[in-house]
Amino acid sequence: MRHRIIIEAQSPLAFPVRKPGDQFTESLGYVPGGVLWAALGSQRNAIPHARFSHALPAHNGDEWVRVLPATAISCKRHPGFLPHPRAAGESDMAHGVFDTLIDRSCAELLEPAALTYDPRCPNCLQRTDGYGGVYTQRDGRHETRSIQLRMLTRVAIDRMRGTAAEGLLYSPIVVSETNSFQSYDQQTQQKNTTTEQTRFLGWAWELGADEQAALGNVRAVGGRTSSGLGQVHITVEPDPVTATLGDRVDIFNRQFAQRWHMFASDLAPQAAPDWHPDHVRVFTVGLQSDAILLENGWQPTMVFSSAQLEAQTGLKADLVRVQASTQIVGGWNVRWNRPKPTNIAATAGSVYLFRTDASEAEVITALEQLEAEGIGQRRAEGFGAVYCCDEFHGVVTGDVR
Ligand SMILES: [Zn+2]
CATH class of the missing domain: 2.60.40.4350 (Immunoglobulin-like)
Incomplete structure (x- = not known):
């Protein structure tokens, strides 16, 4: 039994890879499964039964988000998913993404005399490059998903004097609490800039009823929660099975x-x-x-x-x-x-x-x-x-x- 977990940022979030203490510590761009597991554990004071995937960047209304397979490639000069058909014709238009696993496997196994497998961009016939990242499907079209990072500058407080500590300026690079992106409005036929709370979508397995309730009550995840970062709102939903x-x-x-x-x-x-x-x-x-x-x-x-x-x-x-x-x-x-x-x-x-x-x-x-x-x-x-x-x-x- 799988559940969908939606995490909405209420403040900047920090998921540092390394020990806190470096002046510039960059956050990961997703919510690691271990962070959710730990938040649930400390909420219930017990080792959770549930297992969590990493929660990946998503927009409001996305059914799922996934990591693109390593076999996906795109045009080297104009990488990215095809834009909306009506937005076509712009000079910075992306040339589309396709997958090479099946074709490359067939080419390697059958060794066709008539072909060296060297996929070119179907749009401009130029060279291609690997294309990674997180993607989803909306209204039959593929779209990428990402979050924005921003830098905060904070000063450490001297615990004895209650004032700024000398030489302890630090600048964590954190996940911004809002996410701005361009979308195409079918009705007005124009590009709009949408801004919404940053959200992540992940999955949990074997999440019991008690753990579900406890997870919904988690208010802070990740690093630097003592300085006001990491405030979230977590929603647990049943799995919307899209493809069996x-x-x-x-x-x-x-x-x-x-x-x-x-x-x-x-x-x-x-x-x-x-x-x-x-x-x-x-x-x-x-x-x-x-x-x-x-x-x-x-x-x-x-x-x-x-x-x-x-x-x-x-x-x-x-x-x-x-x-x-x-x-x-x-x-x-x-x-x-x-x-x-x-x-x-x-x-x-x-x-x-x-x-x-x-x-x-x-x-x-x-x-x-x-x-x-x-x-x-x-x-x-x-x-x-x-x-x-x-x-x-x-x-x-x-x-x-
Ligand atoms: Zn191209």
């Missing part, structure tokens, strides 16, 4: 087979793989937050391997393709006043493509388990959240969004 896993697996398999047939029949393939999408099932596991993965239970890795998949779900599958990168994650434990352990993590957006001989029902059961449990270590802090068979993989070259 069954539909996503089904659509992904059809799209994969369709592109495979196009590569196989039109582009003179030089390789003959020992499998065919008509006879096996393919599926993806995509990271929605950084994941701390261990191979054989101890070896840090950026690959979510077949062995890890089988150990967690019992599903036997072969890893076909990986698009992943790594970064170091850590944090600061306020209660212990100690740094959290640092780990190598596969970054959010990383994608793992698998194929399997198992039945569709077995695949769906396994993927439902992955989405409900997450993968890897430190999941209670929001690491290892996954979204399987992302619909965005179906946005292929020539069908930019």
Whole structure:
């Protein structure tokens, strides 16, 4: 059972990565799952049962927000989702975003003689580059979501004298409590600038009724709450299921087979793989937050391997393709006043493509388990959240969004 968590900022928010104390400490641009977990724990004075994803930037009325898969690319000179059709024609118009996972996998497996896979912008035929970030879908169109950071300057107070302490000026870079963005008004056919309270949208699993009520009463999250930062209003809502896993697996398999047939029949393939999408099932596991993965239970890795998949779900599958990168994650434990352990993590957006001989029902059961449990270590802090068979993989070259 999953719940949607909406966090509305009532004051600037700070989620520093490092120990407070540096003069310029930049906040993360999202609400880490561990922050919500800790806020719930201190509200109830008990270890929470619930698990939280990171809450990502959203606008009022967004049903969901997700991290774009690492396979998404866009024009290098005019990156971004296509603007509203009626706003087209402007010089700074973005050329659209599309996904390369299916096409690149087919090209690598079939090695077409007629084609080197080097995707160009379908609009201007210039070079492309990776395009990451948070996105959603509104009125059938894709849009990015982000927040604004701003710098506060504060002075520390000397506890003895009650006046400004000497040499203790600090300037945290915090999440602004308001978010301004441009939107297109269909009725007036004009671009409007909208300003609203900054909000984040995340998910919670296994949130009991008591914990739901307690979470609604949380008034402050994150760092620097003693100096007035971090005031929030949290709403817990039932999960508005937008696309079931069954539909996503089904659509992904059809799209994969369709592109495979196009590569196989039109582009003179030089390789003959020992499998065919008509006879096996393919599926993806995509990271929605950084994941701390261990191979054989101890070896840090950026690959979510077949062995890890089988150990967690019992599903036997072969890893076909990986698009992943790594970064170091850590944090600061306020209660212990100690740094959290640092780990190598596969970054959010990383994608793992698998194929399997198992039945569709077995695949769906396994993927439902992955989405409900997450993968890897430190999941209670929001690491290892996954979204399987992302619909965005179906946005292929020539069908930019
Ligand atoms: Zn272009």
